[in-house]
Amino acid sequence: MGSTGEGLGRRDLIKRSAALGLITVPTMSFLSACASGGEETSTKGPAKAPVTKENPFGVGKGGKLDVVVFKGGFGDDYAKAWEAAFDKKWGTTSSHLGTQEITAKLQPRFNGGNPPDVVDDSGAQQIKLDVLAKGNQLADLTAVLDAPSLDDPSKKVRDTLVEGAYEQGLQGGKFVVLKYVYAVFGFWYSGKLFKEKGWTPPKTWDEFLAVCTQAKEAGIGGLAHQGKFPYYINVVIMDLIAKKGGLEAMKAIDNLEPNAFEGNPAALAAVEAVYEVVEKGLLMPGTNGLTHTESQTAWNQYKAAFIPSGSWLENEQLKQTPEDFDMKFLPMPLLADSKLPFEAVRAGVDEPFIVPEKAANKAAGLEFLRSMLSREWSTIFAQQANSLTVVKDGVDPSVKLRPGTQSAVDALKAAGGNTFSYRYPDWYSEMDSEIQNASNELMAQRIQPKEWIKRAQAAVDKAAKDPNAKNNKRV
Amino acid sequence: MSQVARSKGRAGFITGFLVAPLALYLTFVIWPYVQTFGYSFTNWSGQSPTFDFVGTDNYATLLKDEVFRGALWHNLLLLVFVPVVTILLALFFAFMVNAGGRSGAGGVRGVGGSRVYKVVYFFPQVLSLAILSVLFGAIYRSDEGGLLNGFLTRIGLIDAQHPVEWLNEPDFVLWALLFVVVWHGVGFYLVLFSAAMQSVPKDIYEAALLDGAGRAQTFFKVTLPLLWDSVQTSAVYLGIAAMDMFVLVSTMTSGQFGGGPDHHSEVMSTVLMRNFLYFGKSGYACAMGVVMLALTMILSIVTLRATRRERIEF
Numbered sequence: 068m069g070s071t072g073e074g075l076g077r078r079d080l081i082k083r084s085a086a087l088g089l090i091t092v093p094t095m096s097f098l099s100a101c102a103s104g105g106e107e108t109s110t111k112g113p114a115k116a117p118v119t120k121e122n123p124f125g126v127g128k129g130g131k132l133d134v135v136v137f138k139g140g141f142g143d144d145y146a147k148a149w150e151a152a153f154d155k156k157w158g159t160t161s162s163h164l165g166t167q168e169i170t171a172k173l174q175p176r177f178n179g180g181n182p183p184d185v186v187d188d189s190g191a192q193q194i195k196l197d198v199l200a201k202g203n204q205l206a207d208l209t210a211v212l213d214a215p216s217l218d219d220p221s222k223k224v225r226d227t228l229v230e231g232a233y234e235q236g237l238q239g240g241k242f243v244v245l246k247y248v249y250a251v252f253g254f255w256y257s258g259k260l261f262k263e264k265g266w267t268p269p270k271t272w273d274e275f276l277a278v279c280t281q282a283k284e285a286g287i288g289g290l291a292h293q294g295k296f297p298y299y300i301n302v303v304i305m306d307l308i309a310k311k312g313g314l315e316a317m318k319a320i321d322n323l324e325p326n327a328f329e330g331n332p333a334a335l336a337a338v339e340a341v342y343e344v345v346e347k348g349l350l351m352p353g354t355n356g357l358t359h360t361e362s363q364t365a366w367n368q369y370k371a372a373f374i375p376s377g378s379w380l381e382n383e384q385l386k387q388t389p390e391d392f393d394m395k396f397l398p399m400p401l402l403a404d405s406k407l408p409f410e411a412v413r414a415g416v417d418e419p420f421i422v423p424e425k426a427a428n429k430a431a432g433l434e435f436l437r438s439m440l441s442r443e444w445s446t447i448f449a450q451q452a453n454s455l456t457v458v459k460d461g462v463d464p465s466v467k468l469r470p471g472t473q474s475a476v477d478a479l480k481a482a483g484g485n486t487f488s489y490r491y492p493d494w495y496s497e498m499d500s501e502i503q504n505a506s507n508e509l510m511a512q513r514i515q516p517k518e519w520i521k522r523a524q525a526a527v528d529k530a531a532k533d534p535n536a537k538n539n540k541r542v
Numbered sequence: 543m544s545q546v547a548r549s550k551g552r553a554g555f556i557t558g559f560l561v562a563p564l565a566l567y568l569t570f571v572i573w574p575y576v577q578t579f580g581y582s583f584t585n586w587s588g589q590s591p592t593f594d595f596v597g598t599d600n601y602a603t604l605l606k607d608e609v610f611r612g613a614l615w616h617n618l619l620l621l622v623f624v625p626v627v628t629i630l631l632a633l634f635f636a637f638m639v640n641a642g643g644r645s646g647a648g649g650v651r652g653v654g655g656s657r658v659y660k661v662v663y664f665f666p667q668v669l670s671l672a673i674l675s676v677l678f679g680a681i682y683r684s685d686e687g688g689l690l691n692g693f694l695t696r697i698g699l700i701d702a703q704h705p706v707e708w709l710n711e712p713d714f715v716l717w718a719l720l721f722v723v724v725w726h727g728v729g730f731y732l733v734l735f736s737a738a739m740q741s742v743p744k745d746i747y748e749a750a751l752l753d754g755a756g757r758a759q760t761f762f763k764v765t766l767p768l769l770w771d772s773v774q775t776s777a778v779y780l781g782i783a784a785m786d787m788f789v790l791v792s793t794m795t796s797g798q799f800g801g802g803p804d805h806h807s808e809v810m811s812t813v814l815m816r817n818f819l820y821f822g823k824s825g826y827a828c829a830m831g832v833v834m835l836a837l838t839m840i841l842s843i844v845t846l847r848a849t850r851r852e853r854i855e856f
Contacts, residue, residue, distance in 0.1 A: 198822030202590025295796040356684025356707035
């Protein structure tokens with residue numbers, strides 16, 4: 068320690084150290100966020116039991132089970148019911164965390180090497196699956212698929228799942244994500260409003276524009292969308308592309324082909340169709356700047372005829388929907404010369420459940436997923452969360468569904484094998500976010516369809532340089 | 543006891559007190575900085591403890607990253623406007639509240655009702671940024687339900703079919719956010735400046751008044767010079783707020799961690815967080831963190847140097 072007499076004055080010293088202390092204020096929180104925990108390896112974990120047909124992963128009796136679920140539109144009551152059932156069967160003590168802050172709660176645990184045993188990695192703050200997969204943090208779930216089903220031990224679990232459940236759980240060619248909820252995407256409208264006004268649900272884009280125009284004349288907005296989250300308007304654009312251009316057009320985007328958007332007439336037609344809604348003033352006024360709840364609530368108040376969303380919409384809006392609203396699902400209307408029929412829908416699996424590779428009780432985590440794919444647990448989910456699961460016919464017929472969910476089920480039946488779904492949002496976060504930005508500009512009429520195509524193609528070309536691009540291919 | 547031994551004993555005594563805080567500071571402030579610096583040379587994904595060393599690649603990419611450059615520019619704009627606007631308004635109000643009243647019997651006082659104003663002005667400071675973003679979210683809401691749009695529609699300034707999407711307009715969004723920061727800050731700095739003004743002896747003002755100085759002259763020749771220390775401190779604090787802006791931008795604007803529409807409200811911290819948590823480019827985000835640290839440090843030093851003045855004793 069130097070003397071305080073010369074060089075730096077006492078006042079100066081205090082002043083300078085105060086200034087240095089101050090600059091740490093804004094930067095510190097971000098910088099310290101960057102610091103990771105040490106590299107711990109978990110050595111704990113219960114003793115393994117021998118592997119049998121009833122116990123294909125060798126779950127040790129009386130272990131611990133650490134479950135973290137996203138507490139969003141589906142709540143977390145279903146998970147509590149599951150955990151109780153699991154504890155009863157395996158003598159485990161489960162700990163439950165229902166949260167919206169998945170990243171904040173789990174990122175340090177993944178970095179520290181002590182993640183939970185089962186995670187429902189969903190919501191706006193999910194940890195991106197491509198990122199987890201690249202870091203080898205996800206356990207291979209193929210064993211779950213090959214294990215005997217709890218309902219019928221002569222069948223493998225994989226044979227009890229709906230179409231797409233397997234493909235959409237792949238990351239880099241490995242099945243590491245169990246997307247549990249089965250959702251359909253499209254437009255939604257109020258059966259009551261349509262009956263009152265004498266509108267028929269449109270089957271072509273021209274009919275769709277006509278209904279929007281009639282709505283506008285009646286003082287109602289045509290199309291509402293969740294402007295602050297362009298994810299939703301991208302559903303419309305992408306579904307139009309897939310329906311007009313066929314599955315080839317969809318795969319070209321997922322496979323990052325150089326002509327995915329540029330030089331693809333289906334893509335341009337789709338973007339121009341959506342832009343026509345904007346140009347003709349058929350959007351609900353102000354919808355471009357609203358959050359999903361704000362715009363959906365306005366739609367529930369009959370301020371717009373249509374809104375795009377997935378089948379979780381009904382559950383998400385339960386409190387805001389009038390009793391007699393009669394929520395109805397509508398597959399994306401067709402552009403002229405479309406390759407897919409009107410009934411075709413984007414049907415996706417969602418709500419990703421994962422078992423971390425470094426989970427302390429990995430065996431129990433895997434067994435938990437196997438139990439989720441039983442009819443009993445699937446029915447619990449349908450009742451508590453008002454939604455379908457990836458288990459084929461997984462809901463007991465005694466469960467009565469709400470009108471929106473019921474109409475989604477009907478649409479699925481009508482679609483038959485004509486379902487499709489995009490992978491790029493899971494595979495390439497950055498590309499997805501760039502296309503969303505472009506769509507936001509398009510809806511605000513700040514760019515034209517041609518410019519949108521240019522920007523979307525640029526995002527694709529950039530993603531094609533991602534080292535992960537060679538592992539993600541669909542045929 | 544000899545002189546040397548006594549000073550040694552004193553040094554030991556002081557050291558004893560400094561060790562614990564220094565250790566805490568090193569562990570929780572300096573060490574993360576060092577770690578971050580290390581990570582900025584890797585391709586760490588943020589979700590796994592494994593990564594490769596990539597040298598200065600991250601910094602090279604950062605130089606070409608237009609989104610980050612845009613964010614930097616926005617931070618610089620805010621850095622100029624937030625302190626200047628806030629301090630000017632706060633000074634003006636503080637002056638009016640403390641010394642702006644008409645001098646009836648020759649005394650110096652504020653405008654009528656100044657006690658009430660002081661309390662009212664302080665209200666916004668009590669609200670947390672999270673509440674503020676909800677509050678102004680409702681004010682700037684893009685449909686008729688927004689306070690601003692509802693009001694402007696009512697008085698016929700805008701068409702109900704085309705409300706202004708305040709936070710979705712590239713030209714407005716940054717200024718809309720700036721307004722929130724200024725609204726939030728003015729009250730606090732008003733109280734700060736008021737306190738400083740009250741410590742200025744009344745007779746200085748009275749002397750100025752006797753010499754025939756008007757309000758403006760009193761302000762520029764007397765009040766401002768005597769308040770310079772407080773203004774300087776305020777500038778540093780507000781500069782720091784302008785370099786951050788994370789909470790407001792990320793909660794009020796569109797996009798992952800805000801920054802929308804189309805990066806027009808992007809600030810460095812939102813770009814950092816998006817890369818860190820959403821794109822899985824944590825090593826890259828750490829490089830941004832290091833750049834932010836360097837910039838804030840330079841700015842703090844520059845502000846303190848540039849505003850250095852002769853201290854006026856009174």
